[in-house]
Amino acid sequence: MQAETSEFDVVVVGAGSGGIGAALAAGRAGRSVLLLEKAETIGGTVVRAGVSTWEPDAGGKGIPHEIYRRLTNIPNAVGIYSVGESLDSYGPGGARFVTGLCLIDPDKHYRDTLLRHGSPNGVRNRSYVQKHWFGVVFEPDAYLRVVGDMLGEMLGETGCCTIRTNTTFTDVQVEAGRVLSLRLDDGGSITAKAYIDCTGDGHLCIACKCEMMRGQEPKDRFGESDAPAEPVENVNGVTLIYRIARTDRRAVEPLPPDVPDECWWREDYPAANSVQMPCGDYLINMLPTLEGREFSDMDYETARAEARRRVLGHWHYMQDVLPKFRQYRLSWIALALGVRETTRVVGRYVLTENDLLAGLSGQSHDDIIAIADHAMDTHSQGGRGCVELAEPYGIPYRCLIPKGFRNLLVACRGASFSSIAASSCRLSRVMMNLGQAAGTAAAVAGEMGVDLPAVPPFRLRDANQCEL
Numbered sequence: 001m002q003a004e005t006s007e008f009d010v011v012v013v014g015a016g017s018g019g020i021g022a023a024l025a026a027g028r029a030g031r032s033v034l035l036l037e038k039a040e041t042i043g044g045t046v047v048r049a050g051v052s053t054w055e056p057d058a059g060g061k062g063i064p065h066e067i068y069r070r071l072t073n074i075p076n077a078v079g080i081y082s083v084g085e086s087l088d089s090y091g092p093g094g095a096r097f098v099t100g101l102c103l104i105d106p107d108k109h110y111r112d113t114l115l116r117h118g119s120p121n122g123v124r125n126r127s128y129v130q131k132h133w134f135g136v137v138f139e140p141d142a143y144l145r146v147v148g149d150m151l152g153e154m155l156g157e158t159g160c161c162t163i164r165t166n167t168t169f170t171d172v173q174v175e176a177g178r179v180l181s182l183r184l185d186d187g188g189s190i191t192a193k194a195y196i197d198c199t200g201d202g203h204l205c206i207a208c209k210c211e212m213m214r215g216q217e218p219k220d221r222f223g224e225s226d227a228p229a230e231p232v233e234n235v236n237g238v239t240l241i242y243r244i245a246r247t248d249r250r251a252v253e254p255l256p257p258d259v260p261d262e263c264w265w266r267e268d269y270p271a272a273n274s275v276q277m278p279c280g281d282y283l284i285n286m287l288p289t290l291e292g293r294e295f296s297d298m299d300y301e302t303a304r305a306e307a308r309r310r311v312l313g314h315w316h317y318m319q320d321v322l323p324k325f326r327q328y329r330l331s332w333i334a335l336a337l338g339v340r341e342t343t344r345v346v347g348r349y350v351l352t353e354n355d356l357l358a359g360l361s362g363q364s365h366d367d368i369i370a371i372a373d374h375a376m377d378t379h380s381q382g383g384r385g386c387v388e389l390a391e392p393y394g395i396p397y398r399c400l401i402p403k404g405f406r407n408l409l410v411a412c413r414g415a416s417f418s419s420i421a422a423s424s425c426r427l428s429r430v431m432m433n434l435g436q437a438a439g440t441a442a443a444v445a446g447e448m449g450v451d452l453p454a455v456p457p458f459r460l461r462d463a464n465q466c467e468l
Helices: 017-028 063-071 126-132 140-158 203-207 292-297 300-321 323-327 353-362 419-425 428-448 457-464
Strands: 005-013 033-036 078-090 096-104 134-138 161-164 169-175 178-184 189-197 212-214 242-246 272-276 282-286 328-333 343-345 368-372 376-378 385-387 393-396 408-410
Touching: 005 017, 005 178, 005 428, 017 033, 017 063, 017 140, 017 161, 017 189, 017 428, 063 134, 063 140, 063 428, 078 126, 078 272, 096 134, 134 140, 134 272, 140 161, 169 203, 189 203, 189 428, 203 408, 242 300, 282 300, 292 300, 300 323, 300 328, 323 328, 353 393, 353 419, 368 428, 368 457, 376 419, 408 428, 428 457
Parallel strands: 005 033, 005 189, 033 161, 096 272, 189 408
Antiparallel strands: 078 096, 078 134, 169 178, 178 189, 212 343, 242 282, 242 328, 272 282, 368 393, 376 385
16 A cells, blocks of 8 residues: 655654744745654753753744743743852862852843843853843743644644654655655655754754764864864763752752762863742753763763763752752753754855854845854863854854755754854754744745745845844
């Protein structure tokens, strides 16, 4: 019996931030959309990896703002945080340990979270940071409810969106720069006019044999002043986020027998960012839990198991040296690793450090469809850490178009960015903006009867509320 073939206007692979933005934009424009997700639920790293904070960044308008407004209708679902105190302590041998506390600030509004650039001396300028840096923190379950309702409403209103979880593709047919069909792991086949890769790692692009990048590119490839002289395989660090909840008993939680009471993978425990949730819990983000090279050398399950051991050691040390946290207990460890960087596609344009340093005032692209202003932010030993920017920069539409393809876009951290540029624009709200632009592009291409590269960028800027 021949396997069933289903037809759609747009197929979105991956239901993280970019995929949600893409599916909503294309479906709301009246296009039939299939949203594929290999995990058991949509939401990506927000839901499975605990990345439920939106750091300050200029790229947060459009769909992210709509999600925030809906979250405010749910009690204790969302809050705006400000940068509070920085807790320093010294452990055995004088090893310095730092954690920053970000606290709910009821006096701030969403618009306050749309700025990161401009800090003299970066995070060390405490007065500037406390005055200007604000972010969004929310409950993952509430986020899942809100985006599920948004997608469900679209299905009810237009009949345009089908969501399939626990599903992925096993094969792809490509001809002359055009994706023809995908074979699914249930044996079915799907065809579409446009395909959008929102997998994070560019899995669909890899299957289509697009040219890909991994690791740090050498200085002579893109002329980036801070790139290494020779290519380096290392990628940005990986974090396993954990959550702590207040308790009535003050204590230091004991360690399991297989976890040492001193840091075993580096000289001392890494710094951490602790963000207060609306309910009073904290999300703790080690910076990082695994070095990028370590992660690359392990299979995923081994990496997560080792990261979990490090979480237990890190939390024990937090309680040991910072008495504030003895009133809390470890309540949750994320189901998935927070991966910042793996593979990236080579598009019609590659965003580089030069774009970030030039800023909007120095860029000459006529196809900018999203903006960002987060620091160039590398989490690894020997890395530069956070290098703040002087002004926002723009992301061209060409960064979403894999070189040589006519009906394929990529809207995730695997888009066409150099390693340095990716360290800045990988944040969730920016990825959702890219998804919104990609979904809009697919809809406009269908409306105009043109290939994706021919879509007018101004149509995408309008959808993203991208003000240049």
